[in-house]
Amino acid sequence: MQMDINDLNQDDEEMAKLFENNKLWAEKVRREQPDFFEKLTHQQHPEFLWIGCSDSRVPANEIVNMLPGELFVHRNVANLVLPGDLNCMSVLYYAVEVLQVKHILVCGHYGCGGVSAAMSNRSHGMIDGWLHNIKNVYHKHHQQLDLAATEEQRLDRLCELNVIEQVANVSQTPVVQKAWGRGNPLTVHGVIYSIRDGILKDLDVRVTGVQQTPRSFHIHDDE
Numbered sequence: 001m002q003m004d005i006n007d008l009n010q011d012d013e014e015m016a017k018l019f020e021n022n023k024l025w026a027e028k029v030r031r032e033q034p035d036f037f038e039k040l041t042h043q044q045h046p047e048f049l050w051i052g053c054s055d056s057r058v059p060a061n062e063i064v065n066m067l068p069g070e071l072f073v074h075r076n077v078a079n080l081v082l083p084g085d086l087n088c089m090s091v092l093y094y095a096v097e098v099l100q101v102k103h104i105l106v107c108g109h110y111g112c113g114g115v116s117a118a119m120s121n122r123s124h125g126m127i128d129g130w131l132h133n134i135k136n137v138y139h140k141h142h143q144q145l146d147l148a149a150t151e152e153q154r155l156d157r158l159c160e161l162n163v164i165e166q167v168a169n170v171s172q173t174p175v176v177q178k179a180w181g182r183g184n185p186l187t188v189h190g191v192i193y194s195i196r197d198g199i200l201k202d203l204d205v206r207v208t209g210v211q212q213t214p215r216s217f218h219i220h221d222d223e
């Protein structure tokens with residue numbers, strides 16, 4: 001792609017700002033806690049895996065006021081957990097098997113653009129295959145969704161139902177099933193964030209063991 005000199009200058013300025021911000025941030029952290037980076041160099045011990053939306057308005061660490069080292073994070077469009085997604089499954093595997101996190105949070109947000117796109121009957125190009133998974137969630141719950149009084153309420157309810165379905169998807173993965181089989185304490189939570197007021201709401205759908213998941217997903221290593 002051709003860029004003219006003005007575009008390049010603009011580009012340089014934006015990047016310079018980014019590096020400047022980074023320097024200021026690192027200095028501030030070091031001022032408040034001189035050994036902060038030194039300690040993090042050696043290891044990370046996050047107790048939480050965060051699976052959230054890529055939306056720039058839903059930044060994981062900031063929302064829950066956690067520092068680097070406290071959250072292991074995976075984000076994608078509309079916070080989907082699909083067993084065929086090698087990226088998400090690798091993050092899940094590492095978080096559960098190696099880091100041994102105690103909590104997995106699936107975090108959705110109201111007004112999600114991905115969920116909204118899936119609700120429409122237009123094609124959205126190469127992302128259609130991804131959105132198909134949300135359409136499945138819609139179809140599964142269409143009776144209650146079609147009753148919503150307004151479009152906004154319908155979208156917000158689908159955002160919640162999508163989180164609840166992804167909590168089930170996490171709970172049904174072999175990685176999580178095996179961790180429970182070994183007796184590891186591990187809870188899967190569904191939460192939803194409001195961009196309007198910054199508040200995170202618990203959807204009260206926590207899953208803490210195999211007994212809460214359908215039998216067809218159970219794993220017995222001795223068989």
Ligand code: CO
Pocket residue numbers: 053054055077078079109111112113114115
């Ligand atoms: Co979103």
